Each structure stands twice: as structure tokens, then as C-alpha cells.
Amino acid sequence: MKDSYMGVDIGGTNLKIALFDYDFRYVDFKTYPSNNKVNPEDVVLLIKERVKSLSENYNIRSLVCGLPGLIDYKRGYIHSLTNINGWDSLYFKKMLRSSIKVPVFIDNDVNLAAFAEHQLGSGKGSNNMLMISLGTGVGGGLILNGEIYRGRNNAVSEVGHIQLNPRGPKCSCGNRGCLESYVGNRRLLTHLKRGLKNSKSILKKIAISDLKLEDVAKAAALGDKFSVDFWDYVASKLTQALTGVINILNLEKIIVGGGVSNAGESLLSPLKYHIKEQAMDIQGKSVKIVKARFKDRSGVVGAGLLGKYNLKRRRAR
């Protein structure tokens, strides 16, 4: 039986289970509906069933589970999840281990997305990189000296909570004026709709309730001034947060992912411009700003890869 590596990505909308072979081709992939009340016991049962069924044909060497929230990788412990209730203060790795006889790890989903980009995606070959995920929340994952950076207790890479203005809008973290309070998906839509009122943008042809950020990206690509200015605003907020990170960590790459990054060059082009202009000389020249390769499968891919990587490292010792 062939060696293979399982990746699981648990989210509030769906749950993905993938199996990869040694050369990292998919040998299996399934998506299940999820919700904000999905419970840990049911998830363990589901994974157990997949492991059992796939074990008939594959030698599953590792299982890594990505979760959206504050995860203590070393202790296999969930502090809390974002947008999923009832998982607080949970030794989830232990739960998985007690019913699945495969080496198990759990990790933050953006850490895993960063690892996927580092190993096989837009970050290949970069020893020091940041993955920033722009969605409802603004998450981050750091690779430093070629490894996922975990800090003291794995509460890391919260780029969304770099403060831009102490008198700015209230943020979900309790502080004020964090990056996320400016460029989180919902905030951006509010900002957009407010600005649109007194503009002559071609976006006014779209019913305001149907308006999506993708439309604003398309309009910017067509040269619509309002839309170009909108993305320049987003880029300038990101720049204020990221230049600090760049000046401190002297990164090789910043990889931009998450739904908002679908804006593509409409966002990336002003972002590159502002960062080159505002970061310190050497750091600004050294860093490349690129779009993520993996989209909604970055979590499962990173999970599969981390399992394989952990096994390799253990053998090397």
C-alpha cells in the first residue's frame, strides 16, 4: 500500500478532507457542509470514518487538522475558534488520537496556508515570509528561517491586529483602529457603499445590495476612478501595517491570499508601490509582494504537507 498524508480543514462553512500521495498528488478529496454550531464529536466521527475507509487502499502516515482560531500546536489545544462555537479550551488532538491510530497534529489554518505557499506555492524558496489572508478577518502566518513560527504559546502572526490609529474604529479584539477594523471584508463594503453615494462611479449601475468587492476590482481594471481610489485606500492601510513588519523581519516575500485578494492587480499594484516607497531601503528592495497560489484549498494542502514534513524531520534526527 502506498504511503499517503491526510489533510483536514475545518471551517464554519464547510469541512474538507484530502489525501495526498508521496508526490503530493490528490488521491482523494471530499467536502462536507459545516456550520457555526458543528460539534467536535461529530467531526471526530467523520474523520475516523474517512480514515477507516481510505486505509483499505492507502497507508495513511499522518493526519493534520487545520482550524480557524487560536491553536496551541505543541499541546494540541484549541484556545477558541473564530465563527464556530463550542470548541473553546479543548484538547482536540487528544480527542482525535483516542479514536484514530495515525500520528495527529492540529494547527491554525492560516499557518497551514502559509506552509502550503512556502512548500509548493508562491513562497517556494523563501526562508522568511508572511502570508496575509484578507477576508472577514485579517489573518497571518509567518515562516521564519524556513519553519512555521510559533512564538511562546502559538498565539502568533496576528497582522490584523496591528494598530493603525489609537482613535480608530472599535476592533473585534477589544482595541481600537487595528488593521482588521479598516480592511476586514464587511468594513470594506461599508466604506465602499458610503463613498459610492456621492460618486460618479460606473459601480452605480449595480444594485447596492448586490455589490461585491470583485465588481470594484473589475471597475478599477477598467479605469473607474472611484474604484482605483478605493483599492489605493485599501493598499495604503495594508502598507501602514506591513511596512512595520517588513522593517522588523526583513522578509523575502509577502503572500496575499483570502477572498479580498481576488481583486488581483487592482490591489497588488498600489500595494507594491506604497510598500517600496515607505519601507526602509534594504528591506523594501528585498521583499516581493505576490498573490497566493492556493485558494480555498490552501488549508488542506498545508495540512497534508505539514504531516509529511514532520515525519521527515523526525526521521532526520
Next chain:
Amino acid sequence: MKDSYMGVDIGGTNLKIALFDYDFRYVDFKTYPSNNKVNPEDVVLLIKERVKSLSENYNIRSLVCGLPGLIDYKRGYIHSLTNINGWDSLYFKKMLRSSIKVPVFIDNDVNLAAFAEHQLGSGKGSNNMLMISLGTGVGGGLILNGEIYRGRNNAVSEVGHIQLNPRGPKCSCGNRGCLESYVGNRRLLTHLKRGLKNSKSILKKIAISDLKLEDVAKAAALGDKFSVDFWDYVASKLTQALTGVINILNLEKIIVGGGVSNAGESLLSPLKYHIKEQAMDIQGKSVKIVKARFKDRSGVVGAGLLGKYNLKRRRAR
């Protein structure tokens, strides 16, 4: 002959050369006057002379040189120095090597100060820590996973150039509103003198030209409201920059050094308060804010320690 480790700290005011034994006791320490025009050739000659003279009684195993500026540790290359002219784009390690027959390294002085604190000072036992040095400039040194963090090309830890306000005062780096443009020594004195005019502070008893930050610390300790508010202002600026670093790197310690840190608890106490209040929950609880142990000798101590550490690591391979 006893094994020993040489540390050199090259500054714009003076140059220090120290020799340490295996247990890290000083066996020799000398200070020489320096200035902003000191030239590399003279410095090499001076170090060469010390090595020659001390080699009569000691087996010097390593020599590490700390320099105030942008140093590429791996290539032994100086990009540029702060406040010393004529050292730009210089392969200084090569210069030292060609006349001194001891393993040589060069590094940024705040990196070395951070290493000294990590190995023997206030940072002992912390795997992930930041040293922030508050003086004319605001420098930093990061220890991540137990090692000096160097990034892509050793242009790192520039905590002084985290942007607090895009419309803030012009900074030495070319950007606007960086931390350094608020809390650099000279800026603080300007801010102080301006504020003092309309106050009833006891500091008014001191001639304004004689006024030092130490006086403001003493006055704050005595409860002088103006002085207490002054340090609260400094702490709030530091907090805005440091919470971002804390939320991203989940550090165990932040070690505050440099001349301005002589304010002691007058600065540290409001700093601790603001950071606990504004950093994210787990990160804020995990981080300790402490004063540096080593003062103006942190550079030579760190230099000596790094030499010894490098030898040990080489042997372990």
C-alpha cells in the same frame, strides 16, 4: 594558556575592547576615545595591537565586533553606520581577518546587546524576545527560537521605524510618523520643553538648557503630574508600536534598554499597564516588560558571548 573571547564595541563616542574567560569574567577591559570620523584602518590597527598584547597570556579563541548600523553578518559587510562616516559599503570582516589570526565576526550592536541579555541578562531563559534600545535613535534586536534573528539580509529589528501615523513628523528614514520620530531622545526633549511652558511642574526650577530626561524621571517618581503625564505619553507611543510586534511574534519578553530607559519605573510602569490593556489577550498575558541588565557594556558582553556561542555550535556539528 587560558581560552578567552574578545568583544569589541565600536561607537561614535568611544571604542571598547574586552576580553572574557570561559566563565565570562572580565580578564581585560579598555575604553578608547572615538569620534564620528574614526577610520577603519586605525581601528583595525588598534584591535590588532590589543590581540597581540593579550595573546602573550591568553589563547584568544574568537573576536566579535559590534557596530552601530546596518551590518550583514553573513558576509561580514557594513552597509552603513549611524553617526560614523566613511564606513559605507565596507567588507570590514575581511579587513580584520587579513591582519588578525583569530575567527572574526561582525554584527549590529543592538543584536549583540539583545544576545547579552538573552544569555546572561534580563532575558535569560526566554526563547523569543525583543530588546528595544531607546536613545537618540530607537533600535531593536530580536531573539527568535533562541537565536539572533537575521531575516533575508540582516536588515532587521527596526522597531524604531514602525509607523504610528502616516501624517506624523518626518523621520530620519524618509517616512513619516515612525516610532523614532516621536520617542527619539532629541524629539522627547523638544516635546518636553514645549509642554513645560504652560505647566506648573517642579521641573521649572531647573534651567531649561540643563534639563535632562533623568530629571523628569525623578520628578515623576515624586508625583509631579506634568512628569507623570510625560512618561505616560512616551509609554503610549511605545505601546502602539509594540502591541503590533507582540500580537505577531507572541514574545516572552521585551527588554527595554538605552539611555531613555534610565527613567526606570516612571516609564516601565505605564508601559506595562498600556501593553496589558491593548495587546491581544494571550499575547499580552505572556509577555513580560523588563529593564535591561547591561548598560553601556551590553555591546562588548554580547560580542564576547556570540564568539563563544559560535565556536560551541561549530563543535556540535
